[in-house]
Amino acid sequence: MGERKIRNMEEFASVSGISRPTVSKYFHDPTSVRATTRARIEAAIEQYGYRPNIYAMNQNRELTKNIGVVVPYLADPFFGEIVRVIERRCIEAGFSPSLFSSHGSPEQERDILDTLRSLKPAGVLFAPLGRLSDKAAIEAFCRNVPTVLFDSNIEGMGEAFVGSDNYSFVSQTVEYLSRTGDPAAFFEMKFPANPNANKRRRAYLDMMERLGLEPHVLQIEGTGWAFEEIGRKGGLDILNRGALPTDTILCSNDRLAIGLLSACYETGHKVGRGPECDLRVASHDDHPFSRYTCPSLTTAAHDYANVSGHSVETLFRLIESGGRFEAREETLFSAHLIMRASA
Amino acid sequence: MGERKIRNMEEFASVSGISRPTVSKYFHDPTSVRATTRARIEAAIEQYGYRPNIYAMNQNRELTKNIGVVVPYLADPFFGEIVRVIERRCIEAGFSPSLFSSHGSPEQERDILDTLRSLKPAGVLFAPLGRLSDKAAIEAFCRNVPTVLFDSNIEGMGEAFVGSDNYSFVSQTVEYLSRTGDPAAFFEMKFPANPNANKRRRAYLDMMERLGLEPHVLQIEGTGWAFEEIGRKGGLDILNRGALPTDTILCSNDRLAIGLLSACYETGHKVGRGPECDLRVASHDDHPFSRYTCPSLTTAAHDYANVSGHSVETLFRLIESGGRFEAREETLFSAHLIMRASA
DNA sequence: CTGAATATTTTACGCGCGTAAAAAATAAAT
């Protein structure tokens, strides 16, 4: 490698003995040129290390080979995992993923959409903030850019939504908890940022009614994305007031549960299902850390692989269909219960 | 907003009543045009929502206004936090950050460097994987692109390194632990991915010698980035074998400690500093979750704000200096001890 | 070997913007 430096595709074409339009065709789709030609080009790439100028490549293309990936909050390892899978799949399919995090801020989410527009991406995988999102901005964006929403749905926006079936989360945990002990009280933020939270509360109420049990919803204060701290504060408040309606708590999500478990530990409430325990705690999401809480957290797990995999596949289909589906698709994957020590 | 659609800078210049070269100058640096001109351009931007084509802008520029940000592992919330600060500062300074995660894979790290090269960034903030990094590839990259390393140093590469002073972490925890109880044994991976781990072990040995105490290093098996699981397995092994040389354990980092605490809980070892406790556990990093372990984790905290802030400032200085410093800079920030319940 | 089908080369133009140089306009200072 590393003979003389190749400046542009013209030079590269001449040293590789192929015409520039054919080289251009190759870089757009390697399978579109004859196998022998492809081999010669690839040998020359190996030898000279040439890569076309991506800016020049993209300036005339109406849509590029870029895929935008937007998540609401990167400091949540849940999204870190999702992003890893998505990125790999995009690269394998010959796209260049660009990653953005709103970091919990609606302003930043709007700015990201602006930036994305000028990236002229072939498509976007977008997990919105939820309640705080600027709906109008997102709607306008989705009209111009082929977008698949994931994780958090906003009714009617984007060409498709891929996420988890909140009802399946809650029905499994509620059923399990009421079968094996006292029925659960539901522990959540009063003003949750994420629309999944509302679906989960409704599913809880619905399940309790169906089972003929009395529901208890514990709504705690706090806004923002520091769920662990909110869960801990709310937990301390409830525990110190002795305001527990039952000895079983079902948290809306694992990050709240992590905070609650910390509050239980601090106040000397033993959590678990043994006879010596004071209360049971369960939750939803199968957060990467839920295995390491004390006690380890019984939770309902996302079908991580399918949610991220199907999001990507849906986006690829959308791109191939020219950016529009006849009807908006919604795909929900079921959760599965993970029984650990906390309940 | 939203009169007729502006197709390019030519059209935009004509509707805003300014010549195209001046408009171009404005977008390159708004302060480089007269205030009245700037106001007219900005009014027109507001009215027509025009944004220049970034691909066309960048294709001729030798270096763009992009800044590459590379982290080793996004599912670690530590990096999520760092990234948030870095992104904000870059945007404020008029740069466009592009975020990449190696996801623990050296191959992916190499691919990212390739991608970055073709992005022609003004500069790169790079937290390498560490031991597994392809040193030759990184060295070649740093010769071509102005790069500031952070978090994890690789001797001699990049124009600067900004990180935490591992000695200051360990000296504070070791001093505190030996002052308030039995001296600590050091708990770490046998083959740590990150070079900071080696510095910490050496600092531990050094401190113990200085204090005239006998050192104990517990090296556990396991490779990869699933530190919690590695810490838990290693912890279970040691606890079940009753192989603890002392009742105080100092973990190399918080993620190992999270796993170890989980092992302690499972095996019924009570952690904390009370008389009823079996052992003390402390650690380093002040991981975002260390506040919520059970018990909450005594640890030494990175100076997050300074590490990320100074990384960005150093890169800006580097860019202004034309991409080269006379001598490689190394800046280390001290840790501060955070006393919580575990030790 | 021939013809049809497919792939490549030649030629040529355009995209949206950067940027250089000279001319013209504007602002600031005397």
Place this chain on the structure above:
DNA sequence: ATTTATTTTTTACGCGCGTAAAATATTCAG
């Protein structure tokens, strides 16, 4: 009002690549 310094306009070219059309070459069946 005049000079001087600064800013803007005019004019013009080039960057690296996409891509269309026509000419030419290669492959493959039969």
